[in-house]
Amino acid sequence: MKRTHNCGELNLTNVNQEVVLKGWIKKIRKMGQITFIDLRDFYGVTQIVIGENKQELINNLRPEYVISITGKVIERKSKNLEIATGEIEIDVENIELINKSKVTPFIIENEVEVSEEIRMEYRYLDLRRQKMQNNMVLRAKVNSIIRKEFEKDNFIEVETPYFGKSTPEGARDFLVPSRLNKNTFYALPQSPQLYKQLLMVSGFDKYYQIVRCFRDEDLRNDRQPEFTQLDMEMSFATAAEVQDQIEKVIKKIFLEVKGIDFKEKLIKMPFKEAIDMYGCDKPDIRFDLKLNTLTYIFAETQVKLFEGFKENNFAIRGICIEELLSKKQLEALTETARQKGFNNLAFAKYENQVWSGSIASSLSEDEKEKLIKQFNIKDKATILLNIGKYEKVSDMLGAVRNKVAELLSLTDPNDYKLLWIVDFPLYEWSDEKKSYVAAHNPFTMPNIKSIADFETNKEEAMADSYDLVLNGYELGSGGVRITDSEIQQRMFEAVGLNAETIEKNFGWFINAYKYGAPSHAGFAFGIDRVIMLLAHSEAIRDVIAFPKNSKGIDMMNNAPSFVEDKQLDELNLKIIKQD
């Protein structure tokens, strides 16, 4: 029998219709001589009534059995207005068993009391929960919005290869041994960066793609070996034009998914300012609590901790909370400071003109007065502060700031604050190489302010690159690419890449730019994280249909797994024996 309706659509307008529904038994309830079944499918739940004289139909039926039912739609006496089908029920005529089910290892409900291991082992059951299905529907919707927006603006979707070329620079590639070309390997791209730039050289004006990327990184809790990103690039475009395009798309997502209409242009905050105010380059600006530099206050200080800051060129920085933090809260914050490499976190509390806390007794009246003025303190406050290298103490206080927000519930998960971080450093210091290396890759254009001296003034050199930040998460990043061969050459020299290395690693790519390259810029953002934030999920795994665990293992099928010797022989490979 062909189903006539799904389990989410019948209502009072269907009363008296003969229908066929198919789905899973969510619940069976006996009420005297009558039995009710909640029948569930992808679209909803419909109540089935099995009358007194039909009880033999439900012999041996159990939850999660798949059945087909025929019956007539009738109006319910006690209506449930919380679900779409809550005003009707089906007076059953017949029930046909489609498939039985073993007892499931957990009940298929939105909230389940079960370890994530079990959920991942039985992912097909975990995905039967409406909450997970909603996440997948949300994901499909966001992908659809992205594609529609880019198509509307004449971006062309181009599918780039997954079998790419390995380059020893950058993060670690996943490799794919080639059987037909013995002893050689494809690399799975960490992003389609090089391909999309070549598409610009080819004259494709506006490119976009939703694409899988692969990165063989070390373990971290919420990291997946494969992830999905929106990738785009525009010819003859400036950074601002790319940002406008991305803003348009991300705003559209929020409008359609959350009903939130971002009317104003996103602010563009220079990297330096973000570090100065928030201690990080992906600030959560839903709450204020800015970092302050207090060095000037402690010029003549008696506070032991702050002695000698001048000789070390250290900075004293702090944040101020308009509340008196508890001992427990201070301990949690000190732990955050420790994780950032500080022994402890200094603090001073103020209430009713009285100071207390770790440094209170050493504070001079002048220092107290200046602190009150600096932070505009009214009745009470807790100041958290410390000394160290400017970057280090800022980084630590940035983490402390986020922890304060968590402890005091300063953020509303339904509040979304987007912003751009711009003017990133062109280089970063490599302790390993004892030199400056390209912060992103050596193909990112120096900022206009740095174009004259980026190879000499490395500490100050800025890139023409930008990140999109949402509620403390980096959603994605982009930049203007170097298309001028002279600037490219200066850049290579600045990061110490010699002609031979360049030729070996990027020769094929650099060569393309000799045949008439347009200026271009682009952007990429991680889809998984956007969905996670929109879905209020705790983990990226909850918005991926079949994710890996934190060890890179698919607990459902145990991939990766051992393979047969024959398979390795064909690849001319051997596992190195270990004892």
Added chain:
Amino acid sequence: MKRTHNCGELNLTNVNQEVVLKGWIKKIRKMGQITFIDLRDFYGVTQIVIGENKQELINNLRPEYVISITGKVIERKSKNLEIATGEIEIDVENIELINKSKVTPFIIENEVEVSEEIRMEYRYLDLRRQKMQNNMVLRAKVNSIIRKEFEKDNFIEVETPYFGKSTPEGARDFLVPSRLNKNTFYALPQSPQLYKQLLMVSGFDKYYQIVRCFRDEDLRNDRQPEFTQLDMEMSFATAAEVQDQIEKVIKKIFLEVKGIDFKEKLIKMPFKEAIDMYGCDKPDIRFDLKLNTLTYIFAETQVKLFEGFKENNFAIRGICIEELLSKKQLEALTETARQKGFNNLAFAKYENQVWSGSIASSLSEDEKEKLIKQFNIKDKATILLNIGKYEKVSDMLGAVRNKVAELLSLTDPNDYKLLWIVDFPLYEWSDEKKSYVAAHNPFTMPNIKSIADFETNKEEAMADSYDLVLNGYELGSGGVRITDSEIQQRMFEAVGLNAETIEKNFGWFINAYKYGAPSHAGFAFGIDRVIMLLAHSEAIRDVIAFPKNSKGIDMMNNAPSFVEDKQLDELNLKIIKQD
């Protein structure tokens, strides 16, 4: 200067406007004191006029240089109505050089006289040709139509993993060594088949995805190690419902891309009938030329070739062309027969009551009469025929039939004939294993007519599977899946899979079906091939942005390539030395 327009949009309505265009110099022509530049970008070509007093602007400019021009739109005197911008030109004010270009290894035109090797080495230049860009635009458009149609029908796009599990059954997997789980390997999926079936177990009602697939097959001219397919699956659906859905989408593609409106339902031809009439399971039905069984005619024959057919249980089959084929044509067709394992191809020509050809002299009057009747021969004809096992001679004549169509230009590339082939064999004979194996995979449902005896009557057993065929190409295939554990068990036994092998290879998958599986069916079709046929391309490589050559090599970047020992060490792998 920001560009105001692209090179494909200006027309008479823009006359007198000041514009900024950016693009590539396609051509430079001097006409006396005036110079014309054809400026090209992704959207078109616009003619730029450099007046007598502006000639210094074009000093050193050459084809494929990237420039920015400012100027005023003026009406052209000699209009070119073949291009959108052909009624106007730009009276130039200034030209700015954006980037130079080396002399390109081939001219950027639609038709190029250059080897495919060079085109692939300089793929970024090959993709600068409008023909190739059109292919990519077509591809993006088809993807977009597919997604829109499936979304409209409430299919949910779910992204399935690329890091899957290797199973020794089936075609060869590409492997990805895991560094974090030493000595184990992911497999890149040959299709998302198992994942999509699990999504049905999860209760996803209608799933679709445009997804990359990977198959490590041996060399063949037009095969790529990675390819893109449209993948879909529907719960509680029959084969006919899946076919309807796919028909709807493919018809929409033809309507939007080609303006062809397929009004009628596609015919569904049983596999056996296709073999009988066309000698293959992907018949090109744009032309007739059906295969005929002629065995009955030659019951008492003197034709030496046909002797002994009764003892061998051979069939005599042939096709008839209403033309007299030339010696050269016959030789070409004989070569086709040879490639199919036949020594030669018998033929008889008829014209004005006179018979000639290889078997003519041995034909009896009765045989001649019957041949004329069988093929309804009028004035003249060439009959091509041979003897052998029914399947073998049909297969050979199927190839000969296609070759005839090629030689006589019987097909119009703008004619598209779609059909379904249904009722495929459930098994195929494996010479290697000396037994019947599952034709597709052991999860395909037997046809209703075979459900009672599919494990005993293997030669006749049919599957509930179906292929979509276009102009002699299989576009894709699908089937109803086994969801009944009893039928599944019978199927495993029928193909000789024991409990241990099943558990090892599919245990995790089979287990899922114990938790309440709905009936379901699905389909997948290859996007690359559809685009190739729509684009009238000769090769699948022409509709893929960055393809591999027939050896699996990307000639642009030389992937796959050797990697550093360090990379292999990290994977605990070693290349087996060869001498």
